[in-house]
Amino acid sequence: MFFRSKAATAGAQDDSAKIIADVVDSTQAVIRFKPDGTVLAANGNFLTALGYSQEEITGRHHAMFVAPDIAASPEYQTFWADLAAGRVNTGQFPRVTKDGATIWIQATYAPVKGPDGTVVQVVKVATDVTVRRLGLQEIARGLEAMSQGDLAVRVKLSEQPDIAALGAAFNRSAEQLQTAIGAVTQVSGAVGRTADEISKAAGDLSQRTESQAATLEETAAAIEELTSTVHSAAEGAGKVEGIVSEAKTAAERSGRVVEDAVAAMSQIESSSEEIAKIIGMIDDIAFQTNLLALNAGVEAARAGDAGRGFAVVASEVRALAQRSAGAAGEIKQLISESKQQVASGVDLVGRTGEELKQIIESVGTISTHISGIATGAKEQATSLSEINQGVSQLDQVTQQNAAMVEETSAASQQLSSDAGQLTREVSKFSGCGGAAPAATPRAEVIAFRRPAADSAQDTLPAAQGWEDF
Structure with missing residues (x-):
């Protein structure tokens, strides 16, 4: 039984080996x-x-x-x-x-x-x-062509299903890559053109900004000089205001002096009238003395020798009375003339007072205007100082903007260069000018069993x- 089982097992093994061999x-x-x-x-x-x-x-x-x-x-x-x-x-x-x-x-x-x-x-x-081998070699050929920049390459699909699926995936990838690179080509061209325009605009802006910065710097210097001039004018206006104020005070003092002079002249006129009255009285006394001396002489003549001495005295008294009357007349005439001159002086001094009043009013008006001018000059000086400060800050900002514009110009030039480099790199890919061709249909599969x-x-x-x- 044992040997039969063993023999059967050996026979079964021989059968399996024959089946496998077949x-x-x-x-x-x-x-x-x-x-x-x-x-x-x-x-x-x-x-x-x-x-x-x-x-x-x-x-x-x-x-x-x-x-x-x-x-x-x-x-x-x-x-x-x-x-x-x-x-x-x-x-x-x-x-x-x-x-x-x-x-x-x-x-x-x-x-x-x-x-x-x-x-x-x-x-x-x-x-x-x-x-399978040739299908893989076909895909390798497509990959090699793609590595050389040919995106229009498409592989023929193998009869082997898995290799055919790989080839179809390659064709789809190539088609999508061709479309993407085509879009990138267009975008890179647009980016290049835009970068060139930006670079040109940035260059122009840089030149204009530099010119603006130079002009603003000159303006700032001119405003600074103007501010200094206005400050000097304000200081001068202040000094003039002080001088005019002093002149006004002096004119007012002169007006008061003129008024005092008018009063004094009026008093002199009054005194002259009193003196004239006194001189008139002296003239009357001299006239009466002359009459008395005349009467005395007449009486002395009547007295004869006894009145001869008295006649001499009467004659002397008469002579003195006549000289007194003449002197009184001259003094009266002089006082009359002095009175007229005093009246004229009073009139002139009065007119001088009126003119001084007008001068004082004019000086007051001038003082008011000069005060306004001084105040305005101070305000202008303050405003110009603020403007000068603002222009200085604007000048600093403009200088910073000019530096930023130069950096932007350099960046835009770098962008233009990078865009050109991108365009050159993308231009290495061929077949991106139009739509990618469709993948090879299954019906066009070529058998590779017996290649030439x-x-x-x-x-x-x-x-x-x-x-x-």
Whole structure:
């Protein structure tokens, strides 16, 4: 019973191995080699993929399936030496078909050891991945073209669904990137033009601001000089106001002196009238004395010798009376003339008083006006000081604005330069002038199973490492 069960198990294992071998043989390309690379046999899938018959490959070396430069490389010799030493090698490899085309396979080279542990043959199990490989190479070509700035590039979609999905995603990304870069190109151009306009306007504004700052600086200096002049004028007006006030006071004092002089002249006139009265009385006394002397002389003449002395005295008295009358007349005439002159002096002094009154009024008016002028000059000086301070502050602000405008001009020039640089960078991308072409429709998929020899050689990479074997 035990041995039957064991035998049944061994039989089941043999059946499983046969099933697996049949599955591999029906789905994979299988070929067997001697350890040195000589072909022992290949299944139908392998023969169909490379276009050979069994008789054409049996006994020949594996090198018939690779490019001559690969077959002659030291790496290729090492590849077979490692297999002969029992080391497995798995990867993707390019293989040349009978008609010269190149296909890609995903293969595993597995050494088969004998009872003594040495490698007796090498079995390769492979799958044709040309469609996948070329689909990836097509996407790589698109990426390379895009890296060179060609945004109009579109890839052909592979027959392999996952690679086709990747290609479609690439096409959509390229289309969106083309649209975005196109928009960026337009915007960068607009930004460049705007930056140039801003730079030009900033330059003009900078020049105008500098001119304005210079003019304002000159204005500030002129206002400062004007302020100093007005201050000096205000001080002068104040001094003139003091002088006019003193003149007014002196004129008022002169008016009072004139009034006193008029009063004194009036008193002199009154005194002259009194003196005239007294002189008149003296004249009357002299006249009466003269009459008395005349009468005395008459009486002395009547007395004869007894009255002779008295006659002499009477004659002398008469002479004195006549001289007194003459002197009194002269004095009266002089007093009359003095009275007229005093009257004229009183009139002149009165007129002088009136003129002084008018002068005092005029001086008062002048004093009032000069006071107003002095007050206005002080106010103007104060206002000009404030204006001068404001202009100085405005000058400082203008100078700061001028500096800011220069910085803005420099920034706008930098912006213009950056916009130009952006435009130059964006111009490296081609195919952004219009709408991006639509992705390749599924109906236009081209099969890559049997590419031509020349095109395959152009699109396949050069031999690199073990994967080229």
